[in-house]
Amino acid sequence: MDQNCDKAEANLLNLLIVDDERTIREGCRDVAQGIGYSTYIADNAEHAFRVLDTTSIDVLLLDLRLPGVGGLEVLKEVKRRRPETVVVVMTGYASVQSAVQAMKQGAYDYVTKPFNLEELRLILDRVLGHLQLSTENRILRQQVKSKEGFGAIVGRSPEMEKLYRIISKAAHSSHPVLILGESGTGKELVARSIHYSGGSREKPFVAIDCGSLVPTLIESELFGYVKGAFTGANKNKDGLLQAADGGTIFLDEIGELPIDLQAKLLRALQEKEIRPVGGTKAVPIDVRVLAATNRDLEQAVAQGSFRRDLFFRLNVLSLRIPPLRQRKQDIPLLAGHFLERLTRSTGVRRNISDDALKLMLGYDWPGNIRELENCIERSCAFTSGPTIHVSDLPTTIQNWRDQVEPVAEKAVPRRGIMPIAEMEKQAILGAIDLLHGDKLEAARLLGIGKTTLYRKLKEYGALQ
Known part of the structure; x- marks a missing residue:
């Protein structure tokens, strides 16, 4: 000090x-x-x-x-x-x-x-x-116990105050919004805040995770289908775009949408109509589109995995959610929010010891708010008393200092400035090493696509 x-x-x-x-x-x-x-x-x-x-x-x-x-x-x-x-x-x-x-x-x-x-x-x-x-x-x-942030979003850091101003402006617009942020930062919560703070708050809000749907089902989920369109289609079914008519559809992980469906989505947004699978008649729609991704869409456009025209259509307004490591002053506030929520559901009131909070403030939270929420829930499950101590925290957090300090001493030279490319290399290789070779998990926690990760590993000569 x-x-x-x-x-x-x-x-x-x-x-x-x-x-x-x-x-x-x-x-x-x-x-x-x-x-x-x-x-x-x-x-x-x-x-x-x-x-x-x-x-x-x-x-x-x-x-x-x-x-x-x-x-x-x-x-x-x-x-x-x-x-x-x-x-x-x-x-x-x-x-x-x-x-x-x-x-x-x-x-x-x-x-x-x-x-x-x-x-x-x-x-x-x-x-x-x-x-x-x-x-x-x-x-x-x-x-x-007082005002925590914006709507259901918790945070009072300068980075979040800036985000709230952008959300407020976006809420009073009808343009598409592209929400950028690492996994676990709360992109759907931001999308809901935009919808429920605007003039269409009484209209439907429909969320769809493009990354979790089976590719062969995405089209029928988005656009619907008519009876007899395929085996098992025993009756007409409205798609999610039609279900959101008059309101908002939130397309989470838009970067995972197959390239052929990107073209159909673009056409639906431009023409303001959809054609159900197996149907011959167009159905008019009036929806606002909010999309989110943890990928670098500009890079995906350059690589040909994301349509340039769709990117421009979605990127009329854009906002970036800061990762938790860039707003650490919000960690006690978020932790308190999760503890209060658990108190309401379990009837048991708990708090966090100062030593445990200090360790949580030092940790980088690669899984962001989702990881913090999981940490609080696990700690409450493991603690035997009303106070969460360091020993109740997940071992990943307890062992954090032992893992990062030797890496930090080796990676940061005493004199001079490390090039960004070298920092990126250290981050990628270090993450894979800490995760015992799990490249997909490393890519997820680093907030990059698996294609990007494999390309970087090939550049480093570390692809096995």
């Missing part, structure tokens, strides 16, 4: 020193003020309670051996009045035994007399870091 930043943060915190020895009080005050705490002193329990009654104390440095009311009684009363106060006890008699008793009653840490001032400084630095994380967590949990 930057020392100036630490001092600025500590200046917002009040620390009370309770000890009957003047030299101890003054020494502790000098150390605390050097860090940046606003300090108060008391020489007995009664004096301490008067300070606590008139001042919001964040940290209490408490001697266990006080005249009159003892330190353990003071600790118990402080935790009853102000459970959020961080208490560090000082003990010079009965040593560890009394300190352990204090810890059981809610003390954060202890220091044994006689102690040196550097030891005290390290403890107070640790307290500062603990309070900073606790404060951020508390504030973000409070934000969950």
Whole structure:
């Protein structure tokens, strides 16, 4: 941590020193003020309670051996009045035994007399870091209870605020919108926000995942079919484009649509009519098209796997959803949102420890919000108490530091700038290595098409 930043943060915190020895009080005050705490002193329990009654104390440095009311009684009363106060006890008699008793009653840490001032400084630095994380967590949990973002989308980072402005403009337009983003970033949620924020909110919203449909069924799903069009077609069936008439159709993973169906979709959008499979009559439609992809469609156009004219037809308006690693300040807010949702469905309220949250903030989340949601659900299933700890998180996240730190030390030179092509190579080969050779999963998590991945591996001479 930057020392100036630490001092600025500590200046917002009040620390009370309770000890009957003047030299101890003054020494502790000098150390605390050097860090940046606003300090108060008391020489007995009664004096301490008067300070606590008139001042919001964040940290209490408490001697266990006080005249009159003892330190353990003071600790118990402080935790009853102000459970959020961080208490560090000082003990010079009965040593560890009394300190352990204090810890059981809610003390954060202890220091044994006689102690040196550097030891005290390290403890107070640790307290500062603990309070900073606790404060951020508390504030973000409070934000969950108020406005979380835009519609059903959760996030308050600058990147998301920019996205909300684009969504708002798109919602009041009737043009097609191309939604770009890695897998798991919430592209369908953005599409729904566009639809339900616009003038057609009372009309149908129909979503179709082009990547999950069997290629031979996509045409009949989109355009419908007439009775007798093929074996099993015992009656007429409206297609999804017709079902969305007057509203919005959302074509997720549009890049996976076969090239021949791309031509038929383009014709339907241009002519505003469809022809069901096996039919001879055109059916007029009035739909707004929202499409989404995690692929680079411009590259697909260049490679001939996506029609240029369809790309231009869909790309009238476009927006890109930032990956979770570029909006990490939203992670506590999202985690709180998922915990609240689980509370409503299970009746069990849980929270996340500061250490677990810190680890989650450091992780890069290649699966984005979908991975975070899965992490919260799994952690809630595995935890035995009301708080999710580091040990409850998926092993992928627990082992993250051990995996990336050696790679980072090797990949980033001490001097100079690494070329983007080399960074891309390290990312691709590193992902495949971490996934034990699973190239398809690597391509999915990296947000690139499998064709692109194999082409890159061929360039690197790593295709086996």
